[in-house]
Amino acid sequence: LxxxxxxxxxxxxxxxxxxxxxxxxxxxxxxxxxxxxxxxxxxxxxxxxxxxxxxxxxxxxxxxxxxxxxxxxxxxxxxxxxxxxxxxxxxxxAEYQTQYKNIPEEPKPKYVSSGRAIRYSDEWLEWRQKYEGRRAHLKSALEGVKAIQKRFDRTGEGGLPEAYLLRFDPNDDGRVVLANGNPDTADHTALYVPGTKTHSGGIDGDLNRGVTLWQESHTLSPGDKISTITWFDYDAPNQIPNATSDKYAEKAASALREFLDGNRVAHEAATGGTAHTTVIGHSYGSTVIGDAAKYRSDYADTWSDPLPADDVIAAGSPGMQAEHAADLGIDPDHMWAMKAGGVGSDDWFVREGGRRVGLGGNGVIPTDREFGGHVMESDSDDHGGYWKVDDHQRPSVSLKNQARVIVGDYMGVTLE
Structure with missing residues (x-):
């Protein structure tokens, strides 16, 4: 070059x-x-x-x-x-920066007078037809690129390990899979699946959640090698009403299942063994995990385990496509769930909000007692508050409980 x-x-x-x-x-x-x-x-x-x-x-x-x-x-x-x-x-x-730079500037004036009426100018209408959609896509994709680069640049900050870009595709809503620390050699691996409205242009927050999970897990178990992965390799629903449909999770199931299987194969090749693996689903991401647990690939008629994972965490879940954890082949002792409180909380959206998602058998969601498993204590007061730290970098109860599961400290988890 x-x-x-x-x-x-x-x-x-x-x-x-x-x-x-x-x-x-x-x-x-x-x-x-x-x-x-x-x-x-x-x-x-x-x-x-x-x-x-x-x-x-x-x-x-x-x-x-x-x-x-x-x-x-x-x-x-x-x-x-x-x-x-x-x-x-x-x-x-480079390609997207060049294309974005070469898009002509938005014509002015945008509006013109036509008698007593005001209308869009012909030049602006032509520009919008040719360039507006493409410009919006390029801008969003470049925001995602910026977020990934920011994570690359943070390596070493506060002991943060090397980042591994395991998937990158900026087309459409984009695809990003990024690991903090090498999952092939980790003692504990956690994979975080984001939910509704996720796209590469807004991936910064989801990458930060992966970093936060690594930091707290490392604090709890500093002698272990830890890898946390933000896994966004599916077409997520773009709004809450669309999250009432299983079709997005159904299409995503194969990608998640085969990534987890590949992660296990790579780890076995590198170490001769397997890592303790936790899969975390936020919102509709937990629905994706539910479908992945039931998925049967073209290259295997059956699986020795429902998922190549030891623990499953559902945060703010609208349902996991089953009435009981055991229906997904998940050991109830290793199924964990948490919900937010307050006005506009998770339960409000699923129950009182008139949007009964219905993505579980008989409308059961993971924080219902009949689903089985453990309901963890949570201090999140909104749907996205499970990974918060305060101004003094002290972790929330929700974050600490997730990290305890990640490092296998089950006795330290606080339950409702």
């Missing part, structure tokens, strides 16, 4: 590099064709075996030429996926 006339690599350089990569791929077609490609629709174990079978040179070449393929393969080591996805990240950031 050659910079134009200085030592900085500008967006234009990255855009040019992407073009050059295409030309290299074309010129080296015969050589690249000799590298065995990953198995088509392979399961995580097959993906891991394929990668292990390549030489070091072939691995480096394949990442260089096919980062989009490598970055999305479940079962591959986290550092490999991170390397591939960071290349995509830089290319897409």
């Amino acid at each position: 050659k910079a134009d006339d200085d030592l900085s690599v500008a967006a234009e350089d990255w855009v040019d590099a992407k073009k050059d990569t295409g030309e290299v791929r074309s010129g080296a077609k015969e050589y690249l064709g000799e590298i065995k490609p990953p198995p088509k629709d392979g399961d995580p174990k097959s993906n891991a075996d394929w990668w292990k079978g390549l030489s070091e040179q072939e691995k480096a070449d394949y990442i260089s030429m096919h980062p989009d393929s490598v970055g999305n393969l479940n079962g591959l080591p986290a550092d490999v996926r991170d390397e591939a996805n960071r290349a995509i990240f830089e290319e897409k950031r």
